[in-house]
């Protein structure tokens with residue numbers, strides 16, 4: 001299968017997004033042009049390292065004269081924390097890592113977000129490269145330069161915008177991903193259809209979705225390319241989310257509240273929360289008379305058919321106290337001056353940013369969810 005290269009065009013911060021099979025084996029070739037120093041440190045999690053670090057190291061073997069080191073972290077959302085960040089930065093400082101040296105984020109969105117944040121603040125910024133290993137990271141988190149850690153108050157509230165030098169997405173590594181993780185990542189694929197691409201939504205509903213969950217290489221390549229191209233087009237217009245980039249957060253305000261409510265211990269994965277949150281955004285839009293109920297149904301039917309997460313199959317305890325959920329929603333980054341700003345939809349492919357959404361209406365919707 002051919003290797004596809006997209007570009008995220010951001011002037012001097014532009015970078016290639018390379019998508020294809022067997023890329024780990026050629027990682028050195030792709031990475032070499034982006035190096036300036038003599039040291040590389042791969043940051044990964046234990047599950048990814050067990051499965052794929054050897055292959056990556058072999059692929060980097062032809063980088064003559066470059067010392068390659070690794071830091072292996074525990075898998076899971078809890079790794080995106082101040083404690084882990086401090087530990088990683090401490091280790092890099094002890095190695096005397098310099099600005100020209102290069103961090104490689106080798107893992108899912110957790111590793112990508114943490115490594116990107118570490119790279120952005122280590123000596124005020126060192127180089128970094130994303131080698132995403134989950135579907136979610138290949139279609140979303142590795143692209144666009146958002147980096148973050150979580151706090152008790154909410155998700156991703158501490159972070160930076162900091163672009164990688166390269167994104168290298170080897171679709172073969174997805175072969176070892178558990179189905180639950182593939183389905184979680186699928187939520188972010190579906191998002192692009194729901195935001196502004198009804199044709200892509202159509203492809204996903206006409207069997208594309210099933211093929212992706214079955215890890216069909218052609219379907220994966222098409223979905224990853226389409227998703228990265230859609231994200232690159234939006235980020236190019238609005239790198240720091242002053243406007244259109246907010247659309248990429250469709251469903252995320254509901255999702256982040258559910259994740260914060262669930263704790264970050266793995267009972268609810270980010271992509272699962274996004275899947276549930278997108279349907280909630282559509283339902284809420286429909287309740288407000290903004291979105292045709294048929295479009296909500298099309299989305300619900302598709303999600304049910306693929307066995308994706310929705311509010312209806314989440315633990316009831318998450319909805320037990322709607323005011324707590326609303327509190328988490330109110331802590332979202334998109335909010336300004338105490339106003340709640342949400343991404344809503346006028347239909348499939350018609351998402352928009354709604355400013356100052358009435359909190360009482362949201363509370364009443366969340367109360368309905370509690371009552372089932």
Ligand code: NAD
Nearest residue numbers: 047075076108109110111133134136141146173176177270
């Ligand atoms: P993750 O990084 O926790 O990875 C999921 C699990 O899959 C982990 O247990 C990991 O060990 C395992 N894994 C990873 N690759 C594997 C492989 N190839 N084979 C087998 N197991 C593998 O989770 P995620 O879903 O990739 O990312 C979620 C995170 O991404 C959240 O923290 C979310 O906030 C963040 N995110 C960031 C952005 C952004 O723009 N920066 C966008 C979306 C999501």
Ligand code: GLY
Nearest residue numbers: 144146245248249
């Ligand atoms: N995942 C949302 C964004 O990158 O803007």
